[in-house]
Amino acid sequence: MKLENTSPERIAALAVAQRAYFGSGATLGIDFRREQLRRLGAAMKKWERPLCEALWQDLHKSEEEAILTELSIVEGEIRNHLRHLKRWMRWERHRTPLKMWPSRSRVVSEPLGCALIVSPWNYPVQLLLNPLVGAISAGCTALLKPSPYVPHVSRVLEQLIADTFDERYVAVVQGNREVNGRLLAERYDVIFFTGSPSLGRIVMRAAAEHLTPVVLELGGKSPCIVDRDADVDLAARRIVWGKTLNAGQTCIAPDYLLIHRPLRERFIEAFRREVRRMHGDDPREDRHLVRMVDERAFDRVSAYLKDGHVVAGGAVRREERYIEPTLLADVDPSSAVMQEEIFGPVLPMIAFDELDEAVNFVTEREKPLALYYFGAESVGREVIRRTSSGGACINDTIMHIANENIPFGGVGNSGMGRYHGRESFDAFSHRRSVVLAPTWIDLPFRYMPYRMFGWVKKIL
Numbered sequence: 001m002k003l004e005n006t007s008p009e010r011i012a013a014l015a016v017a018q019r020a021y022f023g024s025g026a027t028l029g030i031d032f033r034r035e036q037l038r039r040l041g042a043a044m045k046k047w048e049r050p051l052c053e054a055l056w057q058d059l060h061k062s063e064e065e066a067i068l069t070e071l072s073i074v075e076g077e078i079r080n081h082l083r084h085l086k087r088w089m090r091w092e093r094h095r096t097p098l099k100m101w102p103s104r105s106r107v108v109s110e111p112l113g114c115a116l117i118v119s120p121w122n123y124p125v126q127l128l129l130n131p132l133v134g135a136i137s138a139g140c141t142a143l144l145k146p147s148p149y150v151p152h153v154s155r156v157l158e159q160l161i162a163d164t165f166d167e168r169y170v171a172v173v174q175g176n177r178e179v180n181g182r183l184l185a186e187r188y189d190v191i192f193f194t195g196s197p198s199l200g201r202i203v204m205r206a207a208a209e210h211l212t213p214v215v216l217e218l219g220g221k222s223p224c225i226v227d228r229d230a231d232v233d234l235a236a237r238r239i240v241w242g243k244t245l246n247a248g249q250t251c252i253a254p255d256y257l258l259i260h261r262p263l264r265e266r267f268i269e270a271f272r273r274e275v276r277r278m279h280g281d282d283p284r285e286d287r288h289l290v291r292m293v294d295e296r297a298f299d300r301v302s303a304y305l306k307d308g309h310v311v312a313g314g315a316v317r318r319e320e321r322y323i324e325p326t327l328l329a330d331v332d333p334s335s336a337v338m339q340e341e342i343f344g345p346v347l348p349m350i351a352f353d354e355l356d357e358a359v360n361f362v363t364e365r366e367k368p369l370a371l372y373y374f375g376a377e378s379v380g381r382e383v384i385r386r387t388s389s390g391g392a393c394i395n396d397t398i399m400h401i402a403n404e405n406i407p408f409g410g411v412g413n414s415g416m417g418r419y420h421g422r423e424s425f426d427a428f429s430h431r432r433s434v435v436l437a438p439t440w441i442d443l444p445f446r447y448m449p450y451r452m453f454g455w456v457k458k459i460l
Contacts, residue, residue, distance in 0.1 A: 001151040005175035008182050014171050015186045018114050018141040021168035027111065027139045030089055034082060036136045036165070040129070041078045043164040044071055047156065051125055054152035058124075060291040061246070069246065070125040073402070077130050080404045080421050081137040088137070088425050091434075099459050104436040109429040111139030112213070113189030118180065118203070120195045121147035121293055122249040122343075127217075128157060131192045132170065134424025140190070144172045145183060149293050188212055190428055194251075195219075196341070197413050215417030215427050217251070218410050219341050220368040224254035224397065225358050225383065227375030232263055234395070235374040236270030239347070240278060242372075242397030244325045247290040248345040249297075252370040252390075254397055255342055256331075258358040261351040268327060271347075272312045275325045284315070284322050292321040292344060301344030304328070307337040308348055333361075355379070362387050367412035372397045390414050 026032065048071060055061040055070065094105040115135045119128035128146050135142040144161060146154035158172040165171075173179060184191075184206035193203045194217040207214045224242075226235050242254050259267055279286040292298040298321045305314060308328030315324040323345050331338060331348040338348060352358045362371065363386070371389035373380040380394035390410040391400040401408055401420075409418030419427045445456045 001155070003148050003151045003154060003174045005179050006173035011173055011179070011182055011186065014143060014167065014173065015114070015188075017168045018143060018171070021166075022111075022113050022141045027141060027169065030086060033085060033137055033139055036169070037078050037082050037085075037133065039164050040133065040136065041075060041082075043160050044075050044078070044129075047160045047163075050156045051153070051160075054150075054156045055125070057152040058121075058150040059246070059249075059293060060287075060289070062288045065246070065288060065290070066125075070123055073126050073404075074129045074133065076404050077133045077420065077424065081133055081425065084422065085137050085425075088422060096435075099456075100435070102438055102441065106434045106436065108432050108434060109138070109425070110432050112428055112430055113140060115140045115142045115190045115192060115428055116145070116183060116186075116188045117142055117192045118145045118183070118195070119147060121149035122246060122251070124150045124153040125157065127194045131194075131215075131419060131424065131427075134419055135192075135428045136170075137425050138428035140428045141168070142170045143183070143188075144170065145180065146172065146174070148174065148176050190215070192417075192419075192427065193217070200415065215419065216410065216415040217408075217417075217419075218369065218413065218415040219251040219343075220366055220410075220414040221255040221338075221341055222252055222368040222370040222372070222389070223358075223362050224257050224372040225355075225362075225374065226257065226259040226263060226267060227355060227358075227373065227379060228260045228263070229376045229379070230260075230263065230374035231395075232266045233270050236267055237274045237277075238374075238395075238397050239372075240271060240274040240325065243347050244275070244278065244289065244345055245398065247292060247323070248301075248325075248347075249290065249293065249343050250398070252398060252401060253343075254347060254372055255368070256338060257327075257347055257349040258352055258361060259349055260355075261353055264329075264349070264351050267349075268311050268329070271327050275313065279325065283313075283324050284317065284320070289322075289325075292323060295321065297321070297344070298323065301342060301346055304337040304342060304344075304346050304348075307331060307335040311349075313345075355383070359383060359386050367410075367414055369410050369414035370397075370400070388412070 052063045052066045055066045092107040096105040117131045146157050161172045187210045190213050192215045197218045200216040200218045283289050302316045308331035311327050311329045313324040313326035325345045328348040367388045369390040371392045373383050373394050404421045407418035407423040408420045
């Protein structure tokens with residue numbers, strides 16, 4: 001299935017229509033925003049079956065994984081925004097210093113305006129619709145661009161949006177990177193992009209032309225440290241789960257493993273055992289093991305197998321885009337598998353003798369989107385203090401993204417800006433400061449020629 005590129009004329013027309021619709025004030029009221037959130041929630045139920053079927057067609061993603069990692073996250077986000085929207089929209093009281101008496105100070109969140117949301121293929125439902133929840137609750141309009149690499153999902157998403165919203169308010173455009181270029185030539189009030197750091201730079205350059213604010217959710221090589229005090233069996237179970245979820249095609253998947261040297265052999269055995277426990281003796285037969293998105297991705301990830309010694313897994317089948325969950329040992333830190341984000345079910349392993357070695361290894365590289373530490377919590381807290389990453393887990397992987405009450409986002413090379421919950425509302429809002437000055441009194445001290453300045457100076 002191949003998607004047809006949306007024409008430049010239609011993109012321009014949608015941009016004009018959405019700007020006019022936002023300018024009409026239709027999106028500003030709380031009743032309107034709540035109704036649109038409810039409509040999106042109802043659409044998630046109505047289109048659940050077509051979305052699950054499309055995810056299976058494009059990614060071999062099982063219904064259970066589709067609901068757990070895509071649909072339920074969006075539905076939870078909608079519930080959270082409906083629950084708290086009134087409070088988020090309320091004018092906030094802030095302290096006013098004596099020098100400004102008797103004025104009062106407030107902060108109000110206003111929508112930025114017309115939003116562009118561009119999503120990737122790895123979680124094509126969640127990563128398109130979750131930001132949309134924030135745009136709706138903030139009072140913005142939104143132009144949505146799903147990925148052409150998952151055409152069945154992108155087509156269903158287009159139908160879902162057209163069935164749910166007026167295109168002057170929310171609309172979908174389809175196509176390849178040529179369409180991305182045409183989209184980025186238009187002016188928006190905010191751009192929300194999820195993808196690779198290289199594409200993030202392109203988006204940021206385009207946004208700079210209009211000084212458009214951006215939220216960039218990128219990626220990077222997220223390290224996983226298994227320290228001397230770790231529960232090896234539990235660590236292996238949670239790392240295997242995090243690495244085989246979506247076949248490792250997850251921006252926060254453990255990308256490489258730093259392990260305390262005496263634990264190396266125990267971890268290898270535990271890794272093999274946990275793969276069998278989760279995916280059976282032949283993972284290729286497991287319907288829960290997602291496939292690589294296309295042949296190009298398969299070729300890139302399978303080529304990493306030559307960068308180390310395969311100690312678990314290693315089977316591949318190109319015609320099925322299948323790569324067995326694989327653990328690599330004896331990996332050279334300068335090899336390709338340690339230089340590029342893997343985005344597949346291959347985990348390179350490097351042993352360390354002292355924790356300082358592992359910490360230095362992480363800090364000498366670009367800041368990752370996630371960091372995982374297995375060991376004593378007190379030591380894990382110290383590792384987090386000494387490193388930087390978008391998010392982190394101690395004695396777990398992935399799960400920080402599942403809590404809509406804490407922010408999710410990158411830092412440095414792994415992105416900028418945050419979303420989920422209140423952070424999503426804020427990502428599409430401008431927090432506007434307002435001073436309310438009374439008219440019943442007008443103190444003369446601020447006016448030239450500044451009489452009684454000695455007294456005024458004391459309260460400044």
